[in-house]
Amino acid sequence: MLGTMSDELAASLLSQMMSISGQISGRMREGLDRLGLTEPTANLLWLLRPDVDPLPLRKLAALLHCDPSNITLLSAQLEQRGLAERRPHPRDGRVRTLVLTPAGQDVRQRLIDAVARHSPLAGLTLDEQHQLDRLLTKAIDAL
Amino acid sequence: MLGTMSDELAASLLSQMMSISGQISGRMREGLDRLGLTEPTANLLWLLRPDVDPLPLRKLAALLHCDPSNITLLSAQLEQRGLAERRPHPRDGRVRTLVLTPAGQDVRQRLIDAVARHSPLAGLTLDEQHQLDRLLTKAIDAL
DNA sequence: TCGAATACTTGACTTTCTCAAGGAAAAGAT
DNA sequence: ATCTTTTCCTTGAGAAAGTCAAGTATTCGA
Incomplete structure (x- = not known):
């Protein structure tokens, strides 16, 4: 059956x-x-992308699929290490946003570089990486 | 520079x-x-793939990047629910393997089906899914 | 203005995970 | 064959991460 085939493909993916x-x-x-x-x-x-408007803690909790109180704990840890700061939202006094410090931006970039270099995807040719990028972009945009 | 471009692509991927x-x-x-x-x-x-030789607990710990003692805990939970069994390795008395029961196979399949149906990848055409499958297979095989 | 809703925090608690230590089986050396 | 070494799993203690319920502050809407 057709359904079975595409189910198997989906499961494999x-x-x-x-x-x-x-x-x-x-x-x-x-x-x-x-x-x-x-x-x-x-x-x-x-x-915590530096090139994008800082996100409210609540949004971060949603993205990580966890309770907001957990974000309170984690962002306190980042704050304590001097990597991020909780700042009040300029328009809404209830909201706090989490912003990287320069040190935090540095650590984040080093983390990304280290992983990207050794990622399994690094084994693909540049052309294949572009194909992959196109497919993943479409999948994400479909959300 | 060329290096920068591919680094950005890798990070994006x-x-x-x-x-x-x-x-x-x-x-x-x-x-x-x-x-x-x-x-x-x-x-x-x-x-715990039913179509493959059962894996030693140690191997499972490596795949999940966690301590073996943690696998002891988790497999005990699966065992208690009747979803899996720890069986002694036939050739090596030190090793225990974890095997799904029929009930466990059923639950596993239902889990996979439920996720596959709503996965972001389900939004791609069948052709695109095949392309993606090919790329990911190559990336994994390169390990 | 007053009630309802939203956002974060706090505290108590559960679950997950790691580490160090120990016992049993296999492998290797003598 | 015996003894040492290594490997594998388990146990127990403890740290870390996560959830839930309650509390405070701010905003929104009637």
């Missing part, structure tokens, strides 16, 4: 995605000690 | 992979309560 992302976070772990981070804090750091 | 796998595990969480599982046990269940 799923398994591959999980395997690769597992490899990536495994690779990430190796560098964390050196940067003085744990995996949960690194996952939060990952979301 | 990385970010996309993390985003999609985040979506996937988010989707997974939604079904877990209904199946009586937690996320860590589901991640273990994921690795």
Whole structure:
């Protein structure tokens, strides 16, 4: 049946995605000690893009699929290390946003570089990487 | 510079992979309560392929990047729910392998189906899914 | 202005995970 | 064959991360 075939393909893709992302976070772990981070804090750091408007803590909790109180804990850790700051939202006094400090931007970039260099995706040719980029972009935009 | 361009591409791919796998595990969480599982046990269940020789606990720990004692805990939970069994390795008395019961195979398949249906990758055409499959396969094989 | 909703924090608690130590089986050396 | 070494799993103690319920402050809407 057609349904079965595409189900198998979907399951195979799923398994591959999980395997690769597992490899990536495994690779990430190796560098964390050196940067003085744990995996949960690194996952939060990952979301703090310097080129985008800072996100409210609540939004970060949604992106990480966890309770807001957990973000309170993790961002306090980043703050204590001088990597990020909680700033009040300019328009809404209830909201706090999390912003990287220069030191935080540096650590984040070093983390990304270290992982990207050893990622399984680095084994693909440049052309293949562009194909992959196109496919993933479409998948994400479809959300 | 050329190096910069490919670094940016690699970082972009990385970010996309993390985003999609985040979506996937988010989707997974939604079904877990209904199946009586937690996320860590589901991640273990994921690795227990019925069509492949059962893996030693140590191997499972390596795949999940965690301590073997943690696998002891998680597999005990699966065992208690009747989803898996720890069996002595036929040739090596030190080793224990983890094998799904029929009930465990059923739960695992339902988990995979539920996630695959709502995965971001399901939005791609069948042709695109094949392209993606080819690229990911190559990336994984390069390990 | 007053009630309802939203955002973050705090505290108590559970679950997950790691580390150090220990026992059992296999492998290697003598 | 015996003894040492290594490998694998388990146990127990403890740290870290996560959830939940309650509390405070701010904003929104009637």
